[in-house]
Structures are given as C-alpha cells and as structure tokens.
Amino acid sequence: MKRNEWIIVVLAILGMFITVGAAVFYQTTRVVKEAEGPFVEELAEEDDLKGYEEPEETVAYLMAHIMDGDLEKALRSCAIDDLAKYFNMSLYLQYGEDFVWLDMIPPADSDDEAYCNISRLRLASDYGHKIQECIDQLSSGKELKIYDIAVDEPENPDGKYYERLSSIEEILGARDVCECIVYMSVNDIPLELHLSLARYKRFWKVILFSPMDQYKMDGLYIIEGEKAPEEAEIMNLSDYQKETLPLNYLLINSRSEEDIDQMIYNYCIYLQRGDILSALTYYDFGNGGEEPQFSLELLDRQEEAARELQLLYYQMLLWKTDFEWAGRHYEDAPEYIVDFLRIMNMQYVNFVNAGEIDRNEDEIIYQIRYSYDSGIFSRNLVFSHQDGWKILRLEY
Amino acid sequence: MKWKSQLMQIKQKVLQISEYWYIGMLVILTVHRILVFACLDIVWADLGKGIPVFQFLVYHFLLNPNKVLFILVLIRHICAEKYDVKEILCAVTIYYITAHAMEVNHYDNVMTMVLLMLGAWGISFQKLIRIYFITVCVIVAEVVLASQFGFIENMMYQFDGRKVQMAFGFSYPTRFASHVFFLILWYWFLRDFRLKYAEAAIPVAAGFFVWFFCDARMNVVCLFSLAAVMIWQTYSYRKAGNNAACYRENSLLTGALALSPVIASAMITVLTVVYTPDHTLLQRLNVFISNRLSLTQKVIDIHGVHPWGKWIRLAGNGGFVTGNVKYLYIDSAFMQFSIQYGLVILVMLLALFCFIGIRGRRNGNSVLLWILMFVSLHAIIEPQLIELQYCPLLFAAFADLQKGETGGSWL
Numbered sequence: 079m080k081r082n083e084w085i086i087v088v089l090a091i092l093g094m095f096i097t098v099g100a101a102v103f104y105q106t107t108r109v110v111k112e113a114e115g116p117f118v119e120e121l122a123e124e125d126d127l128k129g130y131e132e133p134e135e136t137v138a139y140l141m142a143h144i145m146d147g148d149l150e151k152a153l154r155s156c157a158i159d160d161l162a163k164y165f166n167m168s169l170y171l172q173y174g175e176d177f178v179w180l181d182m183i184p185p186a187d188s189d190d191e192a193y194c195n196i197s198r199l200r201l202a203s204d205y206g207h208k209i210q211e212c213i214d215q216l217s218s219g220k221e222l223k224i225y226d227i228a229v230d231e232p233e234n235p236d237g238k239y240y241e242r243l244s245s246i247e248e249i250l251g252a253r254d255v256c257e258c259i260v261y262m263s264v265n266d267i268p269l270e271l272h273l274s275l276a277r278y279k280r281f282w283k284v285i286l287f288s289p290m291d292q293y294k295m296d297g298l299y300i301i302e303g304e305k306a307p308e309e310a311e312i313m314n315l316s317d318y319q320k321e322t323l324p325l326n327y328l329l330i331n332s333r334s335e336e337d338i339d340q341m342i343y344n345y346c347i348y349l350q351r352g353d354i355l356s357a358l359t360y361y362d363f364g365n366g367g368e369e370p371q372f373s374l375e376l377l378d379r380q381e382e383a384a385r386e387l388q389l390l391y392y393q394m395l396l397w398k399t400d401f402e403w404a405g406r407h408y409e410d411a412p413e414y415i416v417d418f419l420r421i422m423n424m425q426y427v428n429f430v431n432a433g434e435i436d437r438n439e440d441e442i443i444y445q446i447r448y449s450y451d452s453g454i455f456s457r458n459l460v461f462s463h464q465d466g467w468k469i470l471r472l473e474y
Numbered sequence: 475m476k477w478k479s480q481l482m483q484i485k486q487k488v489l490q491i492s493e494y495w496y497i498g499m500l501v502i503l504t505v506h507r508i509l510v511f512a513c514l515d516i517v518w519a520d521l522g523k524g525i526p527v528f529q530f531l532v533y534h535f536l537l538n539p540n541k542v543l544f545i546l547v548l549i550r551h552i553c554a555e556k557y558d559v560k561e562i563l564c565a566v567t568i569y570y571i572t573a574h575a576m577e578v579n580h581y582d583n584v585m586t587m588v589l590l591m592l593g594a595w596g597i598s599f600q601k602l603i604r605i606y607f608i609t610v611c612v613i614v615a616e617v618v619l620a621s622q623f624g625f626i627e628n629m630m631y632q633f634d635g636r637k638v639q640m641a642f643g644f645s646y647p648t649r650f651a652s653h654v655f656f657l658i659l660w661y662w663f664l665r666d667f668r669l670k671y672a673e674a675a676i677p678v679a680a681g682f683f684v685w686f687f688c689d690a691r692m693n694v695v696c697l698f699s700l701a702a703v704m705i706w707q708t709y710s711y712r713k714a715g716n717n718a719a720c721y722r723e724n725s726l727l728t729g730a731l732a733l734s735p736v737i738a739s740a741m742i743t744v745l746t747v748v749y750t751p752d753h754t755l756l757q758r759l760n761v762f763i764s765n766r767l768s769l770t771q772k773v774i775d776i777h778g779v780h781p782w783g784k785w786i787r788l789a790g791n792g793g794f795v796t797g798n799v800k801y802l803y804i805d806s807a808f809m810q811f812s813i814q815y816g817l818v819i820l821v822m823l824l825a826l827f828c829f830i831g832i833r834g835r836r837n838g839n840s841v842l843l844w845i846l847m848f849v850s851l852h853a854i855i856e857p858q859l860i861e862l863q864y865c866p867l868l869f870a871a872f873a874d875l876q877k878g879e880t881g882g883s884w885l
Contacts, residue, residue: 083832086729090828093736094821097743101812104747105779350776422787425776426800452799 110347113356118329118370127321129281134227135318136282137258137273142318144212145222150372152212154323156205157252157276157283162186162197164251164278167419172412173245177404180388186251187413190421192352192391195328196384199358202327203381206374208287211298212271216264224313225306226261230272230289246290252276257289261303270303329370330358330380334466341467342432342444342459352421354387362468386472390457394427394450395419426450432459441470489553489596496546496593499539500602500866501609503586506536507863508610508653511645511792512617513627540582543589550593565592565872568822575819579783584815587860591826591868599873600664606866607660614653617643631795640687645792651690652856654680655697656864659845662704666841667711669704677701692855696848703844710840723840731843732831736824738850739808746770746809763855770809773802783816807859823860823868830870837875 130136136155143152167185171177183201184193216222232239246255254277259270274286274293286292288299335341341360348357363370363379370376399418407414427450436443440462447456458473509516518537522528534542551565572588575581594602621628621643629641639647658677662669681697684690710723730737749756749767760767777784790803804810811820827846834842849865858864 082725082729083836086732086828086832086835089729089733090736090825093733093740094824097736097740097808097812097824098817098821100740100743100747101774101779101817104774108747109775109778347775423800425773425786425802426789450800 110344112348112353113331113333113359115331116355116359117331120325122324127323129279129283129323131280131282133229133256133258133275133277133282136275136284137227137260138313138315139318139321139323140209140273140284141224141227141260141262142315144209145217145224145315146319147213147217149206149209149213149374151322152209153202153206154326155284156201156209156326157278157285158198158201158205158326160252160276160278160283161201161250161285162194165197166249166251168412168416169245169249171408171415173249175405175408177401177415179392180385184388185416185419187416188420188422190352190419192354192387192421193419195354196388198328199330199377199380199384200388203374203377205284206377208298210374212287215298215300216262216269216271220264221266222262222264224260224262224315225310226313228259228261230257230259247276250276250285252278252285255285255290256282261306263306268303268305270301272299272301327377328355328380329372329376330355330361330363331370332361332363332365332367332468333359334464334468335360336466338442338444338461338467339432341461341469342446345459345469346429346432346446346448349387349390350424350427352424354384357387358383360467360469362462362464362470367465383471389474390472391421391424392419394448394453394455395423397453397455398451423450430454443473485553486555488549489555492546492549492553493597496550496590496597497602497605499535499543499546499593500590500606502536503539503590504606504609504862505613507861508613508617511649511863512643513621513629513641513645538582540585540589543586543593547589547593547595550595554596561595561872565595568592568826571818571822575782575816578780579815580785581783581815583862584819584860587862587868590862590866591872594869594873597873599870599875602866602869602873603660603663607657607664610653610660610863611657614650614657618650629793629795631791633791633797637689639689642687646790647688648690648693648856649792651684651688651693652852652858652864654684655693655700655852656849656858658697658700659848662700663841663845669708669711671705671708674701674704674708677704692852696852699851700848703848707840707844723838723843728831728835728840728843731847732828732835734831734847734850735827735853738854739811739820739824742806742808742854743812746774746806764805766805766855769802770804770806770813773804773813777813779812779817781817783814783819786814788814805855805857807853807857810857826868826871830867833870833875839875842870842875 130139140152140155143149143155161183163186165183165186167182168187170182183197184190186194186197243255247253256275256277258273258275260273262269262271271287272289272292273284274288274290275282276285277283287297288295292299335344345357345360348354358380361383363376363383365371365376395418396415399415404411404414427448430447430449432444432446434442435445435458442461442463444459444461445456446459447454449455460470460473461467462470506518510518518532521536522530522532547565547569551562568588569592572585576585617626620626621641626643628643629645631639631641631647633639640650641647642650644650644653658680661676665673677697677700681694681701684697685694745756745759746767749760749771751757751760751768756767773786777786788803789798789800791798791801804813808820811823827850831843831846834840834846845867849859849867853859860868
C-alpha cells in the first residue's frame with residue numbers, strides 16, 4: 079500500500095474508534111444496568127438431589143416435610159419454575175375458552191422473562207399457602223399417619239381420558255401428568271388427600287392440591303377415606319425428611335437509591351425491558367438491609383408486588399383488545415390475546431412525566447404518567463426513605 | 475500434462491457457469507426484495523405450495539438463499555483463476571464474523587449481502603451494476619405503473635404538519651424515493667465519464683418530483699447535491715480532455731471520499747449519544763430529522779448496544795397512513811448496524827466500505843468514490859445502505875473494479 083493509503087487506513091481506524099467509543103461510552107455510563115444478584119441463589123453441587131423420577135416419591139417428600147411442619151422444604155416439591163416457564167396460554171384459551179385476567183398464570187408462550195418471574199413469585203405464595211394449610215389441617219399438633227401413596231388411574235381408561243391428559247400436558251408444557259392419592263389418618267380419622275403432578279424433564283413436581291378436574295378450587299381436596307385395615311403399615315418417611323430438593327422460588331434482594339428521579343427512571347426502564355427482578359429490588363419487602371429470610375409473609379409481599387406489576391402490564395397492553403371478538407375466536411385465533419400481552423410491546427411506551435403529588439412524614443407519593451397505543455395511563459409510586467429511597471407499593 | 479490442461483478447462487467452465495448462476499441469483503433476489511416492499515398480496519412463504527419441487531426451489535433460492543449462496547461462493551473461490559491467500563483469509567474471517575453475529579442477533583440479511591459480496595469475486599462490478607440497474611429499473615417501473623393504473627394500491631400518507639406523501643405502489647414513500655435516488659446513482663456510475671451536462675437535469679427533476687409527491691427530504695437533499703456533483707465531475711472530465719485514464723482527482727478529496735462512511739457513522743453516533751432535549755440546538759435538529767436522535771437513544775436505553783447485536787422488533791409507519799401509534803424505528807443504517815447487528819458488524823462493514831474507497835481510489839474510479847460518499851450521507855438518515863434492492867455497493871469490495879470486463883488484482 080502507498081503512504082496515502084496508510085494515512086486513510088489510520089484515519090479510518092481513528093474514525094471507527096470514535097464511533098465505537100461513543101457507543102460504548104453511552105452504554106457504560108448512561109444505559110441503566112440490571113441489578114446485580116437480584117435474588118438469593120443457592121449453590122448447587124453435582125451430587126445434590128435434583129428431583130424424583132416417580133410421582134409417589136415426590137408426594138412422599140412433600141408429606142414428609144408437611145409432617146415436619148417444614149414449609150420451606152415442602153415448597154420445593156412444587157412445579158413453580160416449570161409452570162412459570164412452560165405454561166402455554168394460547169393452548170389454555172383454546173381448551174378452556176376463558177380468559178380470567180390475573181387469576182391465571184401469565185403467558186410463557188413467547189419466553190417473556192417478565193411473565194415467567196411474575197409467575198414464579200405468585201406461584202410461590204400460592205403453593206406456600208396450600209402447604210401451610212396442609213400443615214395446619216394435617217400435622218400441626220395432630221397425629222398424622224400415612225398408610226399409602228398411590229397413583230390414581232381409572233381401571234379401564236378410555237381414549238378420552240388420554241386425550242384429556244394430553245391436552246393438559248400440552249398446556250402445562252409437561253411431559254406427563256398424573257393424579258396421586260395420599261391415604262392417611264389424622265387423629266385416627268381416615269382421610270384422602272388428592273394431588274396432581276406433572277413431569278418436567280425427568281422429575282415429577284406437584285401442580286395441584288386437588289384432582290385435575292378441580293383445578294379451579296381454592297382449598298385442599300381432602301375427603302374422608304375408608305378406615306385402614308388393622309394390619310396396614312404406617313409409611314416411614316424419615317429418609318425423605320433428610321432430603322432437600324433444589325431451590326425453586328425467588329427471594330428478592332433489596333437495594334435503595336439516593337436520587338428519587340434516577341430511581342423512577344431506572345424503574346421505568348426495567349419495566350420496559352421486562353426486567354421485573356431488577357425493578358423489584360427497589361421494593362421494601364421489610365428485610366431492612368439484610369439478606370431476605372424465607373417466610374410466608376415475605377412470599378406474600380413479593381406476590382403482591384408481582385401482582386401489581388402484572389396488572390400494570392395487563393391493563394395497558396390489553397386496553398385495545400376486543401374481548402368480545404377474542405371470545406368468539408378462542409378456537410381459531412387463541413394467540414390473539416397473547417400477542418397483545420407480549421412484553422416486547424413495552425418498547426412502544428413513552429413515559430410522559432413523573433411528579434410528586436403527596437408527602438407525609440413517612441411516605442412520598444409520585445405519579446407516573448405514560449402513553450401507549452394512543453392511551454394515557456398513570457400509576458402512583460409510594461416511596462419511603464430508610465438509608466435511601468425504596469418503593470413501598472404501586473397504587474392504581 | 476494433458477489431464478492438467480483438461481482440468482483447467484473444466485475449472486474455467488465451472489467458474490463461468492457459476493458466474494451465470496451468481497448473476498441469476500442476484501437478479502431473482504433483487505426482484506424478490508423489491509416486491510416484498512411493494513403493495514402486493516403475495517404470501518411468499520406459500521409460493522409453490524402443493525408442488526414440492528417448486529416449493530423447495532422457492533425456499534432455498536429465494537426465501538432462505540444463504541445455503542445456496544454459500545455453495546456458490548465456495549465453488550467460485552475453489553475454481554478461481556488465481557488463489558490469493560490474503561483474499562481467502564479475509565473472506566473466511568468475514569464469513570465467520572457474520573455467521574457468529576447472525577447466530578446471536580438472528581438477522582440473516584447481512585449474511586445474504588456478505589455472501590453475495592464474496593461471490594462477486596472476479597466478476598466485473600460494472601457488469602454486475604449494469605444487470606442490477608436494468609433489473610431494478612424494470613421492476614420499479616412496473617410497480618409504479620401498476621400503482622398508477624390501479625392494479626395495486628398507491629398508498630397516500632398524511633402525517634401531522636406534513637403534506638400528503640405518495641408511495642407509488644411501495645409500502646412507504648421514502649422506499650420509492652430511495653429507489654429513485656439509488657437508480658440515478660447507479661445510472662451515473664454506468665455513464666461515468668460519458669455523462670453529459672444535460673443529464674444532470676435527471677436528479678434535479680427527480681428531486682422536485684420526490685419533493686412534491688413524497689416529501690422525502692433526505693432523498694431530495696441527496697438528489698440535488700448529486701446533480702451539483704454530476705455537473706462538477708463532468709466539467710472536471712471535460713477539462714482533462716474527456717480522457718478518464720488521464721483524469722486524476724485531488725488526492726485529499728479522494729481520501730476524504732474514501733473515509734466518508736466512517737465520518738458519517740461517527741457523526742450520527744456522536745449526535746445520538748450526546749443528544750439531550752435540554753440542548754436547544756440538538757433538540758431542533760432532532761425535530762428537524764423527525765425525532766431520529768431521540769428514538770434511537772430510546773432504543774439504546776431499552777435494548778443497549780452489544781458486540782454481536784440483538785434482535786429487536788422495530789415498527790415503522792409502513793402501512794399506517796396516518797402514522798403508527800406503536801412506532802419505534804431506527805432510521806439510520808449506521809445506527810441499525812450498531813444496535814441490531816452489533817458493534818463488530820459495524821466495524822466490519824465500515825472497514826469494507828473504506829476498503830472499497832481505497833480500491834476505487836487506486837483504480838481512479840472517482841464516480842465510485844462519490845457514490846460511496848452519497849450512500850454514506852444517505853445512510854446517516856435512511857436505512858438502505860446494505861439493502862440489496864437499493865445498494866449493492868458492498869459487492870465492490872470483492873468484485874473486479876477494473877473498467878471493462880477483464881479481471882484485475884484484488885488489492
């Protein structure tokens with residue numbers, strides 16, 4: 079190459095350096111970074127128990143920890159992560175023909191991280207309450223004896239039975255589903271607890287504390303059973319009591335911000351990205367500055383915050399949805415509602431402004447206004463100040 | 475040694491056939507890309523449905539041509555008359571960088587352009603542009619005529635504070651306007667030193683036409699500037715006695731022209747990065763260029779800038795005659811490279827464009843250098859820099875730049 083050409087090459091490199099440097103400078107100094115370690119993680123080792131390959135074993139593990147009154151360990155037998163990650167809302171709508179807003183698991187159809195994490199937080203609290211109810215009804219201060227755990231299958235299943243199971247598997251994104259019955263006695267009263275389980279990859283997880291056709295029921299499905307024969311042996315679950323399944327719920331770490339305007343800006347960007355875990359690290363879940371410790375109250379507070387965010391997304395993204403049309407087309411266009419709900423749509427949101435609207439000794443309320451699809455929306459953010467600003471709640 | 479000469483003959487034959495194959499691919503892909511953005515009710519994925527062979531051909535040659543193009547590139551490089559280690563190393567590096575970026579960001583259009591560029595090795599760039607120009611000219615003219623005779627829709631856009639914009643059969647007015655601009659650019663390339671003063675009236679007339687009917691301001695600016703440069707260039711040729719071989723452009727000017735992609739890219743990137751609505755001048759500039767700075771900044775704020783890019787669903791105004799209420803679009807081609815395709819691809823493409831500048835300079839191809847400058851200017855605001863149906867300039871990095879049909883050295 080000639081000297082002149084070398085000069086061009088050097089200048090071109092300089093120009094590219096300026097271009098890339100400017101972009102990298104903006105990325106590192108101005109673009110909001112995701113929160114570091116937004117939730118508590120557990121170090122897993124190679125030979126740790128990963129799950130049970132038989133449904134009866136999963137139920138035995140659950141019952142062993144219910145017997146112990148150990149809510150935390152029992153919760154690990156539930157399909158929190160898997161349901162959140164694999165629930166297919168389009169198929170559910172096609173099958174169930176009913177969109178029940180926040181009372182159903184949000185869609186994981188398009189791998190939206192935001193919805194997966196909302197589901198994880200909400201399901202942890204839901205399952206936590208179910209297990210607590212089990213502990214209260216069956217083991218707390220009572221004599222619980224378990225005689226048998228068996229898979230519940232009809233004697234002569236017909237084609238429809240398998241078709242139904244196959245539809246449920248598709249909706250849940252599971253490889254297999256089944257129902258189990260726990261035969262037991264509480265204070266010598268014979269009872270049956272009915273559970274539903276799903277197999278994700280190799281392992282069985284609890285999905286319902288009822289049979290599958292009772293999936294809308296709130297409480298536990300415990301019915302009176304037949305008295306166990308005299309010679310019936312009580313199951314020994316002590317081995318399961320020593321075991322621990324992998325962590326499957328989220329405990330959000332907390333952080334605060336000194337500049338409230340910066341915090342609101344970061345929070346809005348996180349919501350637009352669908353990074354709800356980073357957004358939730360700004361919440362005050364009552365842990366102070368400490369690492370969050372497991373409790374049902376904490377799961378409830380996290381669930382409440384996740385529910386508020388889900389409502390924010392749903393009300394805005396679905397505001398132009400024609401539900402009447404959707405209702406008539408669940409069969410041929412089940413993805414209609416799901417397409418509206420995609421978090422990718424959040425990039426079209428414009429934040430109009432944020433301003434203080436009220437203040438008292440403990441709290442400051444800011445109103446955030448934003449526009450989407452020619453509609454204007456608003457939410458109130460309630461802040462408290464303890465070693466920096468934190469969000470108490472999101473109000474409608 | 476008879477077998478050796480026979481082998482050479484076969485190799486030459488294969489090379490020749492591969493050249494026809496390449497030109498055929500270039501033509502059908504260009505036609506396809508033009509028609510994709512025309513107001514036609516063609517479901518391309520359904521083309522050939524029911525006829526497996528036809529469906530296979532449509533899929534592999536039209537809709538997902540990268541595998542076929544890769545085979546074509548391999549054949550062309552294996553059967554090349556001379557093997558150049560530098561060239562092969564560059565080709566392999568470019569291919570791997572693009573393939574990795576595509577795996578991360580899922581944009582396969584860059585790969586199509588890169589494969590077409592690598593496949594152009596040894597083919598006269600002038601010949602390619604001649605065929606390309608005729609193809610685009612015919613198809614665009616047909617689309618425009620079809621829209622005027624009512625066979626396809628002539629979309630009319632009306633945005634706040636702007637006059638009615640006509641799309642002439644395309645999905646958006648600036649798409650049509652950019653076709654006009656690029657066609658005139660390639661016309662100039664083909665005419666080169668034979669251009670007459672009177673022909674400078676073409677971009678002027680086109681500029682007024684585009685201004686009046688499409689209100690595509692960047693294209694109007696480019697067309698009027700193009701007319702001025704055409705006149706100046708013709709005057710310079712005449713002064714040199716109409717002898718292209720004797721004509722030599724000012725070294726400083728050609729250097730600046732060769733650097734124009736880098737200058738343009740640095741300019742729009744820095745403007746986007748420093749933009750703040752609090753700065754009056756930048757705010758005015760942003761409003762003047764239809765919020766391009768703030769919109770691009772918003773995309774970066776949400777999606778960030780990554781070395782290998784990120785897939786982003788952009789939504790423009792195409793199809794929404796009063797404007798899309800869910801609008802988010804990166805107009806600048808350079809900013810698209812940075813954000814969607816990744817910084818590595820941006821650097822690679824800028825290096826390739828500068829390389830084209832150096833090659834053009836070495837071959838004394840002033841018009842090519844001016845074209846490089848114009849496409850860079852256009853790419854500050856518009857996204858068509860590496861869209862096949864508008865700008866095959868990238869092929870000049872590997873194609874033969876010698877004027878005429880004979881081959882020359884790569885660098």
